[in-house]
Amino acid sequence: MSDNPFGFGLPPEEPENGDEGKEKGKGNQGGPANPFGFGGGAGGADNPFAAMFGSLNPNDLGAAFQQLGQMLSYEGGPVNWDMAKQIARQTVAQGTADGTRDESVGPAERAAVEEAVRLADLWLDGVTSLPSGASTAVAWSRAEWVEATQPAWKELVDPVAERVGAAMGGVLPEEMQAMAGPLIGMMRSMGGAMFGQQIGQAVGVLAGEVVGSTDIGLPLGPAGKAALLPLNIEAFGKDLGVPKDEVRLYLALREAAHHRLFAHVPWLRSHLFGAVEGYARGIKVDTAKLEDAVGQLDVSNPEQLQEALQQGMFQPEDTPEQKAALARLETALALVEGWVDAVVHEAAKPRLTSADALRETLRRRRASGGPAEQTFATLIGLQLRPRRLRDASRLWASLTDARGVDGRDGLWEHPDMLPTASDLDDPDGFVHHEQLDFSELDKMLGEAASRKDGPTDEPGAKGEDGKDDDSKGDDGK
Known part of the structure; x- marks a missing residue:
């Protein structure tokens, strides 16, 4: 995981042979080609605004400067989401x-997705006590995925960007802020543009890889709408040697299982998103570096602005608060993904000959640094650990064997009942401990039920024979 999860302030690589500015296609080489010092990536290798401005030929200059003016005049929240969506x-x-390339989804593919989700829900009914959470099934193009998931990205990213934006606006003494209003406004606009560019690029790349609305373990799409991306599913199964229908059905099982969990565990979504907010509250921006950079900034000198940004003055520090919040989020996501992995395997194993192969392919995809890890590392500094996923899956499977489907799924009733990070290190110990705890609980509930039907323990209460229950022993004392 990078020490700079947002990709801001990364210095350009030194050009080879001292031929500055002439090397092309090698990340950020040739500093002036990247005026804002962002990390490279798909859609804008040498110029992060190339996705908006095209080749910057003379015919495009008017539109380019108009868009640049719109960017600098942005007065919205901490992220320029219009820019993010456009770049994505x-x-x-x-x-x-x-x-x-992206393409519209035809009627045949839409019907196939609807049928796959319907069948997936039918299979899941036998392996989980949680009822269906998908009221509709849809087939999305990549562009439709970008549009549908933007509200969730806002909720995830805005708290993080807000803290960085506040630091950018608060670096000057209060008595100077009124005089420097235009500069502060420009800095905030630039901050919104920086986040918008980076997030738009990350989401756009992710849209080319995800197969549904829940790939990263979070509910990114609308509630109750199970979604699959046929074009990406085809690419996913291209070299697996597995029939396309089986690939689609297995992925539909995973999508439908996620929706059951998020629909019927009401606290789960806020728990996960709250961990991201907790991370944002722990952000500590290097204000000393920021003050120094702003104090020496000449806004008429683009090269100086570029150099200041490249020095990393917006880089969040790695604080204990952030580490704790990310640990909570990582554990919760591992439990979500582990539960889905376990129930989907239980549903698919007796019905799909390719179940084991598809399960292992998805696990390896995660282990090799799939889209979920890359996007979280870019946006909030989180990298899911595959070991946690496997441990969580084994724990849920062991709980199924020990307590049955109802007992396993009952742990989702409250966050305090879920396994912790240390429990994932010792799944068998947690299962054994839970068995003891629930045996004691069953015993207590049985005793409470017998007291309800028989004499009570309250002083002065009447038993079934009408006598006081205060009498103790055979001697009436």
Whole structure:
């Protein structure tokens, strides 16, 4: 995981042979080609605004400067989401690395997705006590995924960006802030643009890889709407040697299982998103570096602005608060993914000959640094650990064997009942401990039920024979 999860302030690589500015296609080489010092990536290798401005030929200059003016006059929240959506959509339009371009979903694919989700829900009924959470099933193009998931990205990213934006606006003494109002406003606009560019690029790349609305373990799409991306599913199964229908059905099982969990565990979504907010509250921006940079900033000198940004003055520090929040989020996501992995395997194993192969393919995809890890590392500094996923899956499977489906799923009733990070290190110990705890609980509930039907323990209460229950022993004392 990078020490700079947002990719801001990364210095450009030194050009080879001292031929500055002439090397092309090698990340951020040739500093002036990247005026804001962002990390490179799909859709804007040398110029982060290339996705908006195109090749910057003379015919495009008017539109380019108009868009630049709109960017600098932005007065919205901490992230310029209009820019983010525009860059994400244009990144999608450029196609993936293998040359696959986005396309509209036809009626046949939509019908196939609806049928796969319907069948998946039917299979899941036998392996979980949680009822269906998907009221509709939809097939999305990549662009439709970008549009549908933007509200969730706002909820995830805005708290983080807000803290950085506040630091940018508060670096000057209060008595100077009124005089420097235009500069502060420009800095905030630039901050919103920086986040918008980075997030738009990350979401656009992710749209070319995800197969549904829950790939990263969070409910990114609308509630109750199970979604699959046929174009990405085809790319996912291309070299697996598995029939396309089986690939689609297995992925539909995972999508439907996620929706059951998020629909019927009401506290789960806020718990996960709250961990992200907790991370944002722990952000400590290096205000000393920021003050120094702002104090020496000449806004008429683009090269100086570029150099200041490259020095990393917006880089959040790695604080104990952030580490604790990310640990909570990582554990919760591992439990979600582990539960889905366990119930989907239980549903698919007796019905799909490719169940084991597809399960292992998805696990390896996660282990090799799939889209979820890359996007979280970019946006909030989180990298899911595959070991946690496997441990969580084994724990849920052991709980199923020990307590049955109802007992396993009952742990989702309250966050305090869930396994912790240390429990994932010793799944068998947690299962054994839970068995003892629930045996004691059953005993207590049985005793409470017998007292309800028989004499009570309250002083002065009447038993079934009408006598006081205060009498103790055979001697009436």
